Amino acid sequence: MPENNNAPRTFVSSAQDKAGKLDVASLVLLAVLMAAGFVLNITVGKALAITGIQPEFVISAYCLAILILRPSLPQSVLIGVLAATVIQLTTSVPGLEYLCDIPGGAIMFLFAQAVARRGSAGVLPLAGAFVTTTVSGLIFATVATVVVLGAAPSSVVAMLPVVFGTALANCVIVQVLYLPLKKAAKR
Known part of the structure; x- marks a missing residue:
């Protein structure tokens, strides 16, 4: 006969156990972050x-999602694709965001890996969001200016203040929200 044990069953899971796994809770967090990012946009x-x-x-939303969820590289790229799809609703150049946010997802993956290796975030969320937004913005500005508008490549220089200003705003947002969201997500 089976032994009648009334002790409650418990399961302890650490953030390390969850790295690279996008379960339902992870997908819900991703959806909420993307929706919030869209509404704020x-x-x-x-x-x-x-x-x-x-x-x-x-972009801030997918940077936060990748930092908190620590998905694999293919999953991070897919998060970039999802972000680009969301941005399609408001972008001035349809389709271009895919060229920008796929590398952005990969770049943020590298920063998330650095956070995991260090064991603490420090300023890596700030640096990761700045680099990710800058690369995404430079790709967007270059392709939109040179290819779509047919302007001279030197015209991209006029877009640099917007690119770096946006990167600065995004990196502050990500740095400020990273720890509270990570704690709320229990990651």
């Missing part, structure tokens, strides 16, 4: 556009 982002610096909240 069409409200706050558009309001801030008059300053010339428009945070790209969807």
Whole structure:
């Protein structure tokens, strides 16, 4: 006869156990971050556009998702594809975001791996979001200016303040939100 043990069953899971695994809770967090990024883009982002610096909240959202969830490289790239798909609803150049956010997902993956190796984040979320947004912005500015508008490559220089301003805004957002969201997600 089986032994009647009334002790509660427990399962202890660490953030290390969850790395590279996108379970339902991870997908819900990703969806919430993407939705929040989209809503902030069409409200706050558009309001801030008059300053010339428009945070790209969807990029901030996928940077946070990759840092918190620590997906694999293919999953990080897929998160970049999902972000680009969300941005399609508001972008000025449809399709271009895919060229920007696929490498962005891969870059953020490298920073998430660095956070995992160090065991603490420090300023890596800030640096990762800055580099990711800068690369994404430079790709967007270059392709939009040279290919879509047919302007001279030197015209991209005029876009640099917007690219770096957006990167600065995004990196501050990611750095400020990383630890509270990580704790809330129990990662």
